[in-house]
Amino acid sequence: MKKISLLTFLLLLSTFLCLGAGTALGASNGNINSAAVQVNVTNQNPDTARPGEPVELTLSVQNIGNDDLKDIKVTLNPEYPFSKISGEDLEKSISYLNARQDEDDAGVLKFKLMTDSNASEGTYDLDIVTTYKSGSSSNTITTKQTIQLEVQGKEYAQVVTVSKADIDIAKEEPLEFIVTNTGTSPLKNLVFSWTDPKGVVLPVYSDNTKHIKNLEAGQSVTVSYSVMADVNADPGLYTLNVNLSYEDANSNSKNIQTTAGLFVGGTTDFDVSFSESSAGETSLSVANVGNNIAYAVKVSIPDQDGYKVSGSSSTIVGNLEKGDYTIASFDVSNSQGGAGGNTTENSPETPPDSSQDSANGASSNSMSSSNPLKVQIEYTDAKGERETVTKEVNIETTSSGNMTSAGPGGPGRSSGISSYLPYIGLLIIAGGAFVYRRKIHEKIQAMKAKKAGYKKPEDQKV
Incomplete structure (x- = not known):
């Protein structure tokens, strides 16, 4: 019995010692x-x-x-x-x-x-x-x-770049937005959209909403549209309201709103045509055929082979609304030996003869086959930038040669029938004077014969 009690005591003592050792070990491990x-x-x-x-x-x-x-x-x-x-x-x-x-x-x-x-x-x-x-x-x-x-990764995206800063009026143009995940976590179920509150700029061939299924951290995606501005829009800067929504890792919907600026308007185009040529001036019709207004329009005839300009080579015609036109006149002539051919020049003292008529005809034909006349148009566009457009115009001439030419006798003499009018007048006056003098002479001779008893041969009898 004592042995059993001693054994029990030893077992209990060992148990307590093990528990104490475990506590001490735990403390030593920190x-x-x-x-x-x-x-x-x-x-x-x-x-x-x-x-x-x-x-x-x-x-x-x-x-x-x-x-x-x-x-x-x-x-x-x-x-x-x-x-x-x-x-x-x-x-x-x-x-x-x-x-x-x-x-x-x-x-x-x-x-x-x-x-x-x-x-x-x-x-x-x-x-x-x-x-x-x-x-x-x-x-x-x-x-x-x-x-x-x-x-949790940073979930954020932003519209980093808009591909265009301006679009033309009534012209289909591409517009691209670059969306970048600037966070550190993937984004899913992104919905991108934009609107113009004034309704001037609208997407074509699609609506204004694009869907992006997934966008990894640091990744970018390009969202593309085809857009067009209203033909009746006033040139200027328009605001685009941009909206981007996405879901985070917990499927919570988040929304980012921002704005972008888009300029509507820009350059325009012109049509230049030959109007008429008279009194030493060549008139050109200049029309604004584009969709934007042109400010401070200047029309010039630059230096070129085959033509020369007497006097001013440029004129300012002011502002031209779209669809408007104006007339610009210049003293333009075919240059000597130029691509347009030689122009016959007559001295005022020498009346034209048949040889000169042939020369004038040759000159008229030469002018008809001359190079196109280059016309330069400078203007300020809707963005305030100075633009330059060069056009070519075929100068139309009649067989009598209505295009003006400048020679030693003075600029702007007509090479047509009008140049012969002074000589024709002189011929008419001289002919009238000759007939008048002849009739006076006949009357004087008749009076002398009557006074001398002279009879005309037809009055004498055989």
Whole structure:
């Protein structure tokens, strides 16, 4: 019986010794849960840390040992992607904790950390260091615990680029938007759309909404449209309201709204045609055949082979609305030896003869086959930029040669029938004077014969 009692005593003693050894081993390993102080994370706000945003941790500090504790200090040692927030302490203290506390009597400490804005999605370690003194000893005990915090990737997208800054009126043009996922998490079910509140710019061949199934972090996608501006739109800068919605990792819908500017209007086009040529001037019709107004229009005849301009080679005709036209006149002639051929020049003192008529005819034919006349038009477009357009005009001439030519006798003499009018008048006057003088002479001869008794041969008898 005594042996049984002694054996029982030895078994009980070994059990207590093993339990004590286990406690001592736990303390030597630094596992805070095996020591007299137990620290737990009771709350995290938000539940998943977000890049660029603070995260708040609520810690429960509980004395589970048999001794009272004092001078308890809890310190956070953050590493990337977590960092200290200005004005927030990383070390907090509890002056006293009774032994064998339950959860309701535990101390509560709150800490705030900042999450790096470029943090990638994942799980990160955070070290918590606790120091305290036991009531029965003046030695400081230090324990370390590592917890894990989950970081949700940054979910953000933006419209980085718009392909065009301006479009023409009533002309189909491409318009592209580049959408980039600037966050660190994938985005899904993106819906992109835009509107012009004034209804001037509208998409063609499709509506204004585009769908993107998935967009990885750092990836870009191009959203393309064909657009057209109303033909009656006033040139100017128009606002496009851009909207982008997407779903995050928790299937929560988020929305981004922004604006973009698009200039409507720009260059225009002209049509130039030969109008008439008379009195030493060649008139040209200049019409604005584009869809935009042209400001401060200047029409010029540049230097070119086959033609020369007497006097001013340019004229300012002012503003031209779309569909308007104006007349610009210049003293243009075929240059000597130019591509347009030689122009016959007559001296005012020498009347034209048949040889000159042949020369004039040859000159007229030569002018009809001359090179086109180059006309340069400068104007300010709807954006305020100076533009230049060059057109070619075929100068039309009649067989009598209505195009003017300039020679030593003075510029602007007509090479047509009008140049012969002075000579024809002189011939008519000279002919009239000759007939008049002949009739006077006949009357004088008749009077002399009558006075001398002279009879005309037809009055004499045979």
